Amino acid sequence: MQADLLIHADWVIPVESPGYLENHSIAIEDGRISAIAPRAEAQSQIDGRETVTLTGHALIPGLINAHTHSPMSLFRGLADDMPLMSWLNDHIWPAEARWVHEEFVADGSRLAIAEMIRGGTTCFNDMYFFPDITGRVAAQAGMRALVGLILIDFPSAWADDADGYFDRAITVHDQFRNDPLVRTAFAPHAPYSVSDTALRRVAVLANELELPIHMHVHETAAEVRGSLEQHGLRPIERLRRLDLINPSLLAVHMTQLQADEIELFANSGAQVVHCPESNLKLASGYCPVGQLTTTGVNVALGTDGAASNNDLDILGEMRSAALQAKGVDADACALPADQALKMASLNGARALGIDRDTGSLQVGKSADIVALDLSQPETQPVFNPVSQIVYAAGREQVRHVWINGRQVLKDRALTTIDLGETLRRASTWRERIEGKSI
Numbered sequence: 001m002q003a004d005l006l007i008h009a010d011w012v013i014p015v016e017s018p019g020y021l022e023n024h025s026i027a028i029e030d031g032r033i034s035a036i037a038p039r040a041e042a043q044s045q046i047d048g049r050e051t052v053t054l055t056g057h058a059l060i061p062g063l064i065n066a067h068t069h070s071p072m073s074l075f076r077g078l079a080d081d082m083p084l085m086s087w088l089n090d091h092i093w094p095a096e097a098r099w100v101h102e103e104f105v106a107d108g109s110r111l112a113i114a115e116m117i118r119g120g121t122t123c124f125n126d127m128y129f130f131p132d133i134t135g136r137v138a139a140q141a142g143m144r145a146l147v148g149l150i151l152i153d154f155p156s157a158w159a160d161d162a163d164g165y166f167d168r169a170i171t172v173h174d175q176f177r178n179d180p181l182v183r184t185a186f187a188p189h190a191p192y193s194v195s196d197t198a199l200r201r202v203a204v205l206a207n208e209l210e211l212p213i214h215m216h217v218h219e220t221a222a223e224v225r226g227s228l229e230q231h232g233l234r235p236i237e238r239l240r241r242l243d244l245i246n247p248s249l250l251a252v253h254m255t256q257l258q259a260d261e262i263e264l265f266a267n268s269g270a271q272v273v274h275c276p277e278s279n280l281k282l283a284s285g286y287c288p289v290g291q292l293t294t295t296g297v298n299v300a301l302g303t304d305g306a307a308s309n310n311d312l313d314i315l316g317e318m319r320s321a322a323l324q325a326k327g328v329d330a331d332a333c334a335l336p337a338d339q340a341l342k343m344a345s346l347n348g349a350r351a352l353g354i355d356r357d358t359g360s361l362q363v364g365k366s367a368d369i370v371a372l373d374l375s376q377p378e379t380q381p382v383f384n385p386v387s388q389i390v391y392a393a394g395r396e397q398v399r400h401v402w403i404n405g406r407q408v409l410k411d412r413a414l415t416t417i418d419l420g421e422t423l424r425r426a427s428t429w430r431e432r433i434e435g436k437s438i
């Protein structure tokens with residue numbers, strides 16, 4: 001049997017079931033995983049046109065960041081240490097009104113994608129203005145993405161009113177209809193920022209076009225109080241009446257949940273995206289991951305934007321999720337390492353509706369693969385590679401990354417992004433935003 005690439009590694013962590021394989025190899029042909037076998041067997045039976053031997057490395061599925069706002073990387077550190085609504089109203093929304101246009105979105109998306117690839121992320125689910133630009137930058141970088149068709153009840157540089165947002169959404173959806181890496185999802189910002197009329201339209205269109213619906217839901221207690229005052233309903237009940245609680249929904253944050261709401265999600269098959277570090281930083285509350293997973297809800301993992309985290313580090317987010325779950329549940333067995341890694345890979349792919357293609361290391365799936373160097377002092381000795389990756393490894397140990405079989409990180413160097421130019425542009429944006437130049 002022939003293969004374009006044969007990778008030998010000390011550990012392969014497929015994620016489909018807990019645990020790992022020792023001294024195994026992965027063969028890649030036409031961008032897909034064509035074999036996973038013990039090294040000796042692979043060496044005798046597979047003729048790789050290229051062979052890589054990664055001693056001391058573990059291979060894991062490419063990580064999936066199931067919620068971010070990639071262009072906001074240019075607002076990293078702009079406004080910290082304040083609650084969500086003053087952060088949004090007094091800082092982020094005014095800065096966006098002033099700065100967000102095509103060039104900002106292109107430069108911010110590229111910076112975010114560079115950071116994500118260097119951290120082992122191979123797919124991200126984005127929500128922002130100008131999703132066509134983010135999609136184009138992702139495609140150029142060889143990065144897998146779902147770009148959100150943003151909807152919000154106020155005018156922006158992207159659209160003036162609800163009709164404008166929907167028109168642009170359909171145009172962007174058509175643009176990426178046949179793209180091998182970039183797909184679209186509806187992205188109504190949040191229950192408090194999108195009207196019933198627009199949400200009804202989303203429910204119908206998402207069903208027709210078979211698109212996911214990506215939305216912030218129950219992020220804070222204030223959101224729930226506001227909804228009770230305005231609509232006489234908690235946001236989830238309002239969404240249920242609008243026919244939005246179904247498997248297409250990716251509800252992000254979910255920090256304020258009652259038992260009946262957890263039950264509703266379990267019964268409807270709706271998805272949850274957990275963003276522990278953003279919730280901690282904005283003091284939004286805790287998503288009850290333990291209860292959600294026990295009742296059978298699929299929970300994926302996201303970083304949120306770099307303005308509220310402040311990094312796009314899914315390795316770190318796995319660790320935060322695992323530690324927070326133990327603290328919140330007062331149970332050291334809550335969210336074990338295998339489950340944290342699954343949240344960051346296969347569960348993310350399921351939530352995004354792309355698990356047939358990615359999310360685990362399985363023959364037939366796309367070769368979205370990350371090689372982590374565990375031979376460094378920070379992760380020695382290796383009793384269990386999954387434990388080392390979740391509880392000890394840092395992004396600097398991500399050494400190689402392949403997406404769809406294409407190597408986008410080689411020995412820590414990006415192969416599809418000009419890092420020097422990306423950094424120069426980030427620095428120029430800081431000067432502009434600080435008013436030092438225009």
Ligand SMILES: [Zn+2]
Binds near residue numbers: 067252305
């Ligand atoms: Zn968000």
